[in-house]
Amino acid sequence: MVLNYAQAPISRVTAANGIEYAYRETGEGGVPLVLLIHFRGNLDNWDPALVDALARDRRVIAFDNTGVGGSGGTTPATVAQMAQDAIAFVEALSLERIDVLGFSLGSFVAQEIALTRPALVRRLVLASSAPQGAPGMHGWAQWVIDSVGRRELDPAGMLDVFYTRSPESRKAGETALGRMFSRAEPDTPTTWQTRQAQYDAVVTWGIPDxxxxxxxxxxxxxxxxxxxxxxxxxxxxxxxxxxxLIPGAELKIYPDAAHGFLFQHHEEFAADVVRFLDQAC
Incomplete structure (x- = not known):
């Protein structure tokens, strides 16, 4: 097993829904931790430093959901269908019990998986998340979607949304981006169809209810x-x-950090996640 996410090859598996999924995995042992990425993200958008810290004592699996990056099919426009597709991927790997870390849009999908297939999910980590129907969540601020939602991806815009204006946060962001995009075997970029479908899903999730x-x-x-x-x-x-809203949920807010807090504070966040996952049920 490859023990470094930056060196992990892209593997592929075909699920019962006919979709061939692209994924990377590292680490071994324990209950597998499945990672669900943010809006427009693919396998390369996970910080290797974070994944390696999470994978010291457990198997960690990142994948491109349907229509995203190197996976086949067409990206669906609802969180519910994304969750069904994620379950199909997990079943294709013959995993019967998993931990899940969902980030941003991935955290919406993670919630839906836990609600739809409760016997599958042992523990759940929700990073930069919101419940469905929360007032004020019906789409992002215009400057935010302009920064990360244009047809051509803009690294400077991503830095503006994912990190604060402080020199410390901005430097951490630039360093994290360097770790993410220095690999020899990059994933397939996400398409405009994925962008449109995912933002439709985000906006629908945020309709006040x-x-x-x-x-x-x-x-x-x-x-x-x-x-x-x-x-x-x-x-x-x-x-x-x-x-x-979630009975017994733990909450932590990290300082001087924006959407990419888990990459900026990757050592602290990984330690917090490992502690949480290692707790006795």
């Missing part, structure tokens, strides 16, 4: 919710709301 907030109270797995204190994409108040 107080009755939908009750859904997450049914999550049975232990949950750790985390965010940066200056996240402009998923405002910290939504993480507070989510943690308050």
């Amino acid at each position: 107080f009755s939908l907030l009750e859904r997450v109270t049914a999550v049975q797995a232990p949950v750790f919710v985390a965010n940066g204190d200056n996240d402009p994409m998923i405002l910290p108040r939504y993480s507070h709301l989510l943690a308050g």
Whole structure:
């Protein structure tokens, strides 16, 4: 088994839904930890430093969901279908019990997996997350979607959304990007179709509906919710709301950090996640 995410090759598996999924994995042992990436992200958008820290004592698997990056098919426009496709990928690997770390859009999908297939998910980490139907979540601020949602990806715009204006945060962001995009075998870039479908899913998830907030109270797995204190994409108040709705959920807000807090504070966040995952059920 390759023990370094930056060196891990891209593997492929065909699920029962007919989709061939691209994935990378590293580490071994324990309950597998499945990673669900953010809006427009692919396998390369996971910081190798974070993944390696998570994989010291467990198997960690990152994958491109349907229509994303190197995976086949067409990206669906609903979180519910993304969750069904993620379950199909997990079943294709013959995994019967998993931990899940969902980041941003991936955290919406993670919630849906835990609600749809509760017997599958042992523990759940929700990074930069919000519950479905939360008021004020109906689309991102215009400057945010302009920064990360244009037809051509803009690294400077990504830095503006994922990191704060402080020199420390910005330097951490530039360093993280350097770690992400220095590999010899890059993943296939995400397409404009993926961008459009994923943003449709994000906007639909955020249509205000107080009755939908009750859904997450049914999550049975232990949950750790985390965010940066200056996240402009998923405002910290939504993480507070989510943690308050899920019985027994843990919450941590990281300082001087925006949407990419988990990369900026990768050592601390990884230690927090490992501690949470290693707790006795």
